[in-house]
Amino acid sequence: MRKVIWLLLCITGLTFSQNKQVLYGFSEIPQALMLNPGGEIKNDWYFGIPLLSHIHTSVGISGSTVYDVFADDGVDFNTKLRNAIYSMRSNDFFSANQQLEIFSGGFAYGTSYNKNKYISFGMYQEFDFITYFPKDYAILAYEGNQNNINRRFNAGHASGSAEVISVLHVGFNKKVNRTFSFGVRGKIYSNILNLTTTKNKGYFVTEYGENNFYNHIFNLDLELRTSGLASLTDDDTDSEAVAKALKKRALFGGDLGLGFDIGFSHKLSKQWTVDGSLLDIGFISHSKDVENYKIAGNYAFEGANPIFPETGSGQTAEEYWSEIEDEFETLFTVDTTANKYITWRPIKLNASLNYAFGEKRSEECNCLKEDVGYLNAVGLQLYAIKRPKQPQMALTAYYYRRLFKGLRAKATYTVDSYSFSNIGFGLSAHIGAVNFYLMADNFLQYKNVYDAQSVSLQLGFNYIFNKNED
Template identity: 75%
Template sequence: MKKFILFFIVISCCFSFSQNKQLLYGFSDIPQSLLLNPGGKIKNDWYFGIPLLSHIHANVGITGSTIYDIFASNGIDFNTKLQNAVYSMGSNDFFSANQQLEIFSGGFSFGSSYVKNKYLSFGLYQEFDFITYFPKDLAILALEGNQNNIYRPFRANNINVAAEAISVFHLGYNKKVNDNFTFGVRGKIYSSILNVNSTNNKGRFITERGQNNFYEHIFNLDLEARTSGVASLTDDESGSNAVVKDLTKRVLLGGNLGLGFDIGITHQLNEQWSLDASLLDVGFIRHSKDVENYKIEGDYVYEGIDPIFPDTGNGQTAEDYWNEIEDDFVELFTPDTTTSKYTTWRPIKLNTSINYGFGEKQYEDCNCLKDNKSYLNSVGLQLFAMTRPKQPIAALTAYYYRRLFNNLQVKATYTIDSYSAYNIGLGMSTNLGGLNFYVMADNFLEFKNIYNAQSVSLQLGFNYIFNKNED
């Protein structure tokens, strides 16, 4: 059982997802790039996303040991590989998950009859977000037990986890002030589908030599887990039809609600250089419905099983003895349950990039340049940062964008982040008439051995676009 618990901890922490979408950011041929910068450039008059297919995003990554490190057939004993995996990771290693599915979306330009310099976009998407820090002390306790760790404190603050599923209705406004400056803002209404978080744990567990028994187990704990939207889903009386109906209601703004906003700008420094930036998900969710919180707090001392048992002289049976031990543990670890309201803050994300365009497009029927200085190529650097419970995370990306034909654009990226120092990604967008299709994937160098990959991601979608006549 001890090895099973340890194995579950390591494997469940091996996979992580990232909210950095460096391939999509700044890819203005794709309407969904406005979700990453509401003040970005726009290349269409209007569009609508194909429902449930316009944006699908999933990413898997790892900061420490990979699946291959544990299961590789390399002649090393499995227990040794598992031990190496535990000790190679630290308590500040984090593991997260993020997935998005766009339910519907659309956008259109408006303004005067001569210049349509304003753009309105809207939509509804579902998002799942998860993060946990590697509980190293707990993993070592599961691996080695406490007998060989007398007087060693195992810290409870290693337990740090948060998970939520939400839907987001959004409305964005983008305005091109002049040829050099564009800004945008997006308002959001969050609807929490479910939330679980336990991020402020304190205390420790330590084993000492006992006076009345071999060992004395001392618990000093302050543990708390807050949940919303979970209790009703786990109710034995709730049928599958009721659960589906309840989840659908929460997606359609019937869950615990919150508000937030995005802001963004694009500044054309000169004909070839531009700078852009965005701040996303500045907001909160207030959890007041279907709330259950669990708390364990206090100091406990347990001296373990008496080596002489049962106390038959006083009429105690073996069953009475084991029931007493069970009652002791129930008393120690039964949490107090409350329904107190609480507020969670969305993880704020920052994107910024500097870009250089080159290779001016020429008319086919003459040796002349386009008036609006449309460039076929661009290169640049992008910085991504994001708040997390313990400390922010960041990533730096270098990219190359190329417009091959009027209806085909490609982008290549090289990213350094928490998972890898050599993440190469490729993305493309193509139009067949008004139908737009895009697909993007990360970390191509690791495809030869997917089990040893630090991260692998995929984004794809279908839209119907009416492009501006710029060609």
């Protein structure tokens, strides 16, 4: 058990939602093609600096924050804890996502005068975690069951998943004509670690008993499915063996899966553009190192004698609690299996409508320069991701500006599951053929990160040969 805890702490310690609203549509950055394989492309070829081309980390919570409970504001801790428990819903969640691009590249091809096709490729590692607030469990732990006689506590409030995967991908983009382009990206997923418990059902209720003070009734259908965990937590497995196993799985030595992305971009007019994409349409089949734990059935427990026997009986308090523990172990039989299972990827939707304006003029003649695009753009972007209980959605308004040669900026305002005041900002700089970008959101909450509903950071380095130098 200690190894399980250590492993999970290591994973979550590396990470700080998956929405990349600042990066989406930022076509000067090659990684924007990962969000829409049919998007606009502004380079002839590029390669990402290995392990530095795209680093992304984000964390969010849709309910009470750490600050709400632990703030030094003179309010009693128990009061703040109670307020936090009762203000949150069972659909509130905590999520974290981290991506590290291992390598990437892309190149245009076609006729010498019309290179209208583009191949992109690469490999990245991703960690994704979500857990929902187990409200009835929290209330039961806080209040106990003595004051909740005949109340049914929902066992289905326990829900969550965590995974670490590596992804090898190849994409194809074609510019059909001056107004329309489309793209598709194929993916091979390699599972490194997976934990899933999302289909729990049942309840727990306490009633007055006949043979004892209380009768505890359980109607349970709980399951935790794991892949890649059992061998890592074996008592005979040392840290060197763990590292070797993780490396092998990252290089497609684990459970595999297939998936694809699709996307398009269409110019409605010279200034209006609509685009969209569906990402991670696919699955992973888990059959190696699988260990599943399931409790299902109806149980009743009236407990051991709740009044300690007379001192002369010889039974100690330790023996009394051991008796209760033995009763529970006998009552709840955990069924452990190695049945293979399939997990479906969290499908993501992106769609946006954009308006460009502000044509570039020459200082010498006060006339329009050769067609190099517009200096400004505004738009709306819709994002959604499929999650175990319900989809997460976000709506973003943005302003994009080409500041001067080699420097672009984008500001965003997002309404999502976390807050109504998410302001983000991103910069992309080209120094010669080297591109560097840095993006972050929720700037208004950086003054107190403990009270932040979500934070996100993206950065990367690429070497780019551009089609047009303006």
